[in-house]
Amino acid sequence: MFRLPLMAFLGVAAVTPLAKGDDWPQWMGPNRDGVWAETGVVEQLPAGGPKELWRVPIAAGYAGPAVADGKVYVTDRVLATGAKNPDDPFDAKAKIGSTERVQCLDAKTGRQVWKHEYDCPYQISYPSGPRCTPTVHAGKVYSLGAMGDLYCLDAGTGQVVWSKNFPKDYAAKPPMWGFSGHPLVYKNLLICLVGGEGSVAVAFDKETGKEVWKALSAKEPGYGPPTLIEAGGKPQVLIWHAESINGLNPETGEKYWSVPLAPSYGMSIMAPRKAGDLLYVGGNGASAVLKLDAEKPGATVVWQGAMADKPPKAKGLYPINMTPFVDGGTIYGVDQPGMFRAVELGTGKRLWFTHKPVIGKEQDEDFKGSGSGTAFVVKNGDRYFLFAETGELIIAKLSREGYEELSRAKLLDPSGGAFGRKVVWTHPAFADKCVFVRNDKEIACFSLAK
Numbered sequence: 001m002f003r004l005p006l007m008a009f010l011g012v013a014a015v016t017p018l019a020k021g022d023d024w025p026q027w028m029g030p031n032r033d034g035v036w037a038e039t040g041v042v043e044q045l046p047a048g049g050p051k052e053l054w055r056v057p058i059a060a061g062y063a064g065p066a067v068a069d070g071k072v073y074v075t076d077r078v079l080a081t082g083a084k085n086p087d088d089p090f091d092a093k094a095k096i097g098s099t100e101r102v103q104c105l106d107a108k109t110g111r112q113v114w115k116h117e118y119d120c121p122y123q124i125s126y127p128s129g130p131r132c133t134p135t136v137h138a139g140k141v142y143s144l145g146a147m148g149d150l151y152c153l154d155a156g157t158g159q160v161v162w163s164k165n166f167p168k169d170y171a172a173k174p175p176m177w178g179f180s181g182h183p184l185v186y187k188n189l190l191i192c193l194v195g196g197e198g199s200v201a202v203a204f205d206k207e208t209g210k211e212v213w214k215a216l217s218a219k220e221p222g223y224g225p226p227t228l229i230e231a232g233g234k235p236q237v238l239i240w241h242a243e244s245i246n247g248l249n250p251e252t253g254e255k256y257w258s259v260p261l262a263p264s265y266g267m268s269i270m271a272p273r274k275a276g277d278l279l280y281v282g283g284n285g286a287s288a289v290l291k292l293d294a295e296k297p298g299a300t301v302v303w304q305g306a307m308a309d310k311p312p313k314a315k316g317l318y319p320i321n322m323t324p325f326v327d328g329g330t331i332y333g334v335d336q337p338g339m340f341r342a343v344e345l346g347t348g349k350r351l352w353f354t355h356k357p358v359i360g361k362e363q364d365e366d367f368k369g370s371g372s373g374t375a376f377v378v379k380n381g382d383r384y385f386l387f388a389e390t391g392e393l394i395i396a397k398l399s400r401e402g403y404e405e406l407s408r409a410k411l412l413d414p415s416g417g418a419f420g421r422k423v424v425w426t427h428p429a430f431a432d433k434c435v436f437v438r439n440d441k442e443i444a445c446f447s448l449a450k
Contacts (some may be wrong), residue, residue, distance in 0.1 A: 024429035024436075025068040027133035027182040027225065029378070032271065034325055036380040036430040041448050045395060049409035053434065054110035055444035059101070061129030062416075064427035065436045065443065068136040071113060071155070072105040072429075072436060074443060075143055077120070077129035085127055089417060092125040092176060100130060100145045104158060107432065110445065114158035120147050124178040128416055128440065131180040131223075133427065135190075140206065142190055146178030150192065152209060162209030170196035170214075172221070175266065180223035184237070186250045191237055195221035201239045203253060213253035218243045222268030229274045231292040232256075238279075242266035245281055245290075247297050256297035261286050261304075270323040273331070278302065278345055280317075280324070280331055287316030289345060303348045307336060315348030317341055321374040321425050325384070325398075332384075332398050334358055338373025339365065342400065354403045357386050357394055371419050376427045385430065389423040390414060393435060393446075415440040 028034045042050070059076035066073045079085070080097030100120040104113040124146060132144040140161060141153045148166030153159065166172040166179065172195030181193030190206040200216035220242035227238040228250065237250040240261065245268075247256040261268075264285035272281040279290045279299065288304040305316030317324060317335050324333025326345060335341040340358055342351040355363040358373040374389040383406065386394040391412035397404040414422035416439070429436040433449035 022432055023068045024431040025066050025136040027064065027066075027135070027427065028271070028323065029430070032184070032225070032227070034323065034378050036378050036385065038380070038430070038433055040450050041380055041433055042450055043395075043406075045393065045407040045409045049411070050393070050435070050446040050448055053108070053445045053447055055442055056105070056110040056112075057441065058103070058438055058443045059129070060440040061438070062426055063130040064133045065429045065438060066134045066136050067107055067429045067431035067436055068155070070107050072107050072110075072443070072445075073102065073134040073136055073141050073143075073155075074105070074438060075100065075102050075130040075132070075134060075145065077101070077122070077146070089126045089128075092123060092127075094123070096122045096127055098122050100147075100149065102134065102141065102143045102151065102153060102158070104141075104155070105443070107445070110443070116151065116153055116158045116160065118149060120145055120149060122147060124174055125176050126178075131178055132182045135183050135185060137185045137206070142183045142185070142206070144179055144181070144183055144192065146180075147174055148172060148179045150183070152190075152206070161207075164204070164209060166194050166196070170194050170199045170202070172196040172199065175220060175223060177223065180269070181221075182225040184226040184228060186228060186235075186237065189250070191226040191250065193221055193224065193226060193239065193241075200241050201226060201237070201248065201253065203250070215239075215248055215253035215255060216241065216246060220266035222263075222266055224268045225271050227271045229272075229279070231274070231277070232295060232297040234297055236297055238272050240268040240272060240281055242268055245272065247299065257299050259288075259290060259299055259301060261288055264307075267320065269321065270319050273324060273326040275326040275329070275345060280326055280345060282317050282319060282324070284318060284320060284336070287318050287348070289348065302346065305348050315343070315350060317343045320372045322376050325377045325379060327379065327398070328400070330400050332377060334373050334375050336371070336373070337366075337368050338370025339363070339367070340375060340403065342398070342403075344400075351400055352402050356405065357396065357403065358388055360388065360390050360392065369421070374423065374425050378428075378430060380430070385435070387428045387437065389425060391424045391437075391439065393428075393437075411435070411437050411446060412439045412442070412444065
């Protein structure tokens with residue numbers, strides 16, 4: 001059986017932002033939409049790369065940093081003395097002694113302000129640390145670890161306000177590649193992808209941790225983040241699990257609609273992307289665009305594709321570790337087996353591809369050497385910042401006509417392993433005219449100010 005790695009780390013615009021535009025308080029930014037709104041940012045990267053402001057050691061993890069109120073929040077995982085990861089990263093049988101940590105750093109210096117750590121043996125495939133970016137909101141930090149430890153911490157001190165353990169509290173078996181759905185704040189709720197019977201999605205009171213509602217059952221919960229949209233005159237939280245994508249009432253958990261969409265290996269990872277009345281969602285083996293009902297919550301299929309389809313039937317985009325960007329009727333993202341591709345939103349028609357933003361060089365379309373290829377896409381003004389799995393930051397123009405690279409610079413060495421190559425698979429944060437990036441050994445901050 002052909003095996004694919006996970007990782008969901010790998011939103012769509014929230015109804016209300018969580019913080020001012022120069023913070024990056026959660027996964028994919030203030031509105032979870034991959035838009036960096038700051039101005040006064042460099043047009044091109046300097047020849048020698050952007051100015052490094054600081055670089056400090058960190059342990060392993062796929063979780064990107066969050067930046068809020070002058071602090072950086074990031075999670076990692078430290079192996080216990082004498083413990084080691086299996087030689088085969090897919091091996092999920094061994095129980096590996098380890099500690100997960102939530103760290104708070106000073107955004108200007110990288111100095112540690114506080115840390116919260118807890119015992120957390122790993123028993124998952126690719127056991128290289130937490131997947132979820134912390135969510136920072138109203139003086140609290142919400143952190144979800146790879147084995148299902150959810151913590152609400154005081155943002156200033158790191159003291160525990162409340163906590164949950166999904167396997168113990170909901171009989172939720174850890175997914176093969178760990179808990180990966182970035183928690184979502186909505187009004188007084190923290191909405192999480194949990195798992196277990198009737199509790200694929202659970203909303204907690206964000207101040208106390210008390211369960212407010214739970215919803216949905218599925219053979220596997222998947223890895224995608226709860227995603228907030230507004231359509232049919234109502235806010236909806238989208239939950240894409242291993243069998244279908246669902247629109248729920250975010251205040252009660254009532255199911256408004258459901259459309260079957262089953263990715264291979266339960267790999268529902270990306271956050272669905274809304275553009276007008278169209279909703280794009282895709283992953284390993286499954287890709288579709290839905291039309292959202294304008295009068296009431298509901299959705300119908302516009303087109304649907306399968307990754308195994310060959311030309312001329314082939315259409316759509318099948319990301320693994322990243323959430324594509326939809327702009328001007330075009331989807332931009334990393335397709336499989338690892339090229340960056342543009343696809344027409346309304347039809348699924350493939351427009352162009354290039355391997356350069358992912359692995360740094362061009363290859364034929366059927367090149368298999370970059371499976372599960374990853375490059376994270378963030379828009380700033382009229383151009384895009386791409387953070388490639390090579391550890392390079394790229395500024396580029398993306399259009400229906402093609403890919404135009406303006407500049408690139410190496411920020412980090414790739415430290416994780418994937419199919420015989422080294423990669424860095426963590427989403428960066430953009431805040432205070434800086435970029436914050438991490439791998440399995442260090443976290444660093446670079447100035448992007450003009």
